[in-house]
Each structure stands twice: as C-alpha cells, then as structure tokens.
Amino acid sequence: MKILICVGSTCHLCGSKRVVTRFQELVEENNLQDQVELAGKFCMGKCGEAVNLTIDDENYAVTPDEVDEFFKREVLAKL
Ligand code: FES
Known part of the structure; x- marks a missing residue:
C-alpha cells in the first residue's frame, strides 16, 4: 500500500506535518x-x-485530529 501525503503550502497550513508524523507513528x-x-x-x-493524500491512487482529505480513525478505517481494515 502506498500512501502519499501532500506537503504543499495549503496542506502544510492544514497540518500536514502532524498528519505525516502520526502516520509514521501508526505504521x-x-x-x-x-x-x-x-x-x-x-x-x-x-x-x-x-490535508490531501492518496492511498494507491485514491484521493482522501484528513485533518490531523482524524488520522487515527482514518488509519483504522482506510489502512488497517484494508490490508
Ligand atoms: S497544497 Fe494543494 S493539495 Fe495540498
């Protein structure tokens, strides 16, 4: 599974750094x-x-506070 997280300026303002860090921790x-x-x-x-991201070319948008729930639903449940 390949997850690409946007680190462009708007997503940066939406908390992409926190999203990336939390994804790394959860992995x-x-x-x-x-x-x-x-x-x-x-x-x-x-x-x-x-924050925009793709999982195997599917588009999603998550806020830093949603990462744990999102990870459970879209990553753990699909592996
Ligand atoms: S900064 Fe444009 S989609 Fe992330």
Whole structure:
C-alpha cells in the first residue's frame, strides 16, 4: 500500500506535518513498515480545509485530529 501525503503550502497550513508524523507513528506501532510505504508529495491541486493524500491512487482529505480513525478505517481494515 502506498500512501502519499501532500506537503504543499495549503496542506502544510492544514497540518500536514502532524498528519505525516502520526502516520509514521501508526505504521511503526502496528509494525507495518513492510506493507505500507509513506511519502510526501507536492500540491495535488485539491487544496481545501484538510490535508490531501492518496492511498494507491485514491484521493482522501484528513485533518490531523482524524488520522487515527482514518488509519483504522482506510489502512488497517484494508490490508
Ligand atoms: S497544497 Fe495540498 S493539495 Fe494543494
């Protein structure tokens, strides 16, 4: 599974740094380093009020406070 998180300027203002950090922690806590690849990406042209990311080319937007719930639903449940 490949997760690309936008680190463009609007997403940065929406908390992309916190989102990236929490994703990294969750991947480690769940020992998913072999199954989940995390990377940053520049503006995806979808700037809004949350941080844009893609999981295997599907688009999502999450706020830093939603990451844990999102990870459970869209990552853990789909591996
Ligand atoms: S800065 Fe992230 S989509 Fe534009």
